[in-house]
Amino acid sequence: MDFKSSDTVPGPRVEDHLPHTTQAAVKIVIVGGFGVGKTTMVGSVSEIKPLTTEETMTQAGVGVDDNYGSDSKTATTVAMDFGRIGITEQLVLYLFGTPGQERFWFLWNGLFEGALGAVVLIDTRRLEVSFDVMGRLEERGVPFVVAVNSFPDAPRYPVPELRAALDLAEWVPIIECDVRRRASSRDVLMTLMHFLHTLATRRAPV
Template sequence: MDYNDSDPAPGPGLGPRDEDLLPASAEQSVKVVIVGGFGVGKTTMVGSVSEIRPLTTEETMTLNGVGVDDLGGVETKTETTVAMDFGRVTLDERLVLYLFGTPGQQRFWFLWNGVLEGALGAVVLVDTRRLEDCFAAMDRLEDGGVPFVVAINTFPDAPVHPDDDLRAALDLPGHVPLVSCDARRLENGLVM
């Protein structure tokens, strides 16, 4: 994964790096959650957008997931988020955005309850090779009254479709924003 910052964590007793400290002028924070199917790029997006070293809970996938996790379309995936990802973006001198990425597999969805609580909104990250993987996330956000945008992660080998066709396939109401992004790149990743 290409992260904004891949410096090693400070050693014991060294404390946080200056760039990881919250600006003293920050007065307000908001929370945005990044959701979507398994392997769609949520961890990558949090890492590429975050100004601090992201907190990730990536673990190596084991044989215990065989038959439980659907690896269709992500057969080469070797790690998975088992709790959440966390990052931060300072929007201006007074406003800070906290990013929370959720796990994609259904067996970890119980974790979404706490992560979604208090969220200003969400980004539903979508892979056009596996559109059906985003429906459960959109349903859950709609049921919880959490506003969201849909971001099409432009994987190099993914089919490209006109926005009108994607809106129809996803059954998106007109008020839900639909954008394209490359979750690996800071300039494209921040769709909020």
């Protein structure tokens, strides 16, 4: 029997195809506490329609998740966000945004596998939620840069004060950004790529 349906599965969009000039693809993870802007960053900078795994927040999370500063937030990432951006004609970055709520951190280990580097997004109203995030990256040997997302009501601190508060080494870059803006998010990724290049140059045999 021949079954026909008016519903068709859409194929990949032309803009979602990898450019034919691509020679290398690099995995980057974007990490941080709950509500710091990871999903927004992936969405603003991705050249393809981002894959998100957001679910509606419910009363079950009350008293379990730290929602400080995110009173208007109605959904949260429960697995990952995924996007892609071309840095040059030859180099493409695959972006993986991690869930911020602590009860989903068990997923991080899989997301860190094969990652060349990471962006740690921070909210200056909640610096303490960044400590465990950076600790996990350091344990796995994943180099990272710190991006300070500019929330309207968040206090601003000089970079030396932030570096001291986060106990960051002098060589770890800190950059301010507004993840709602594509150019700003791209600047963060470029900072990470320059940092990774610097590290690779230092390690290269003479």
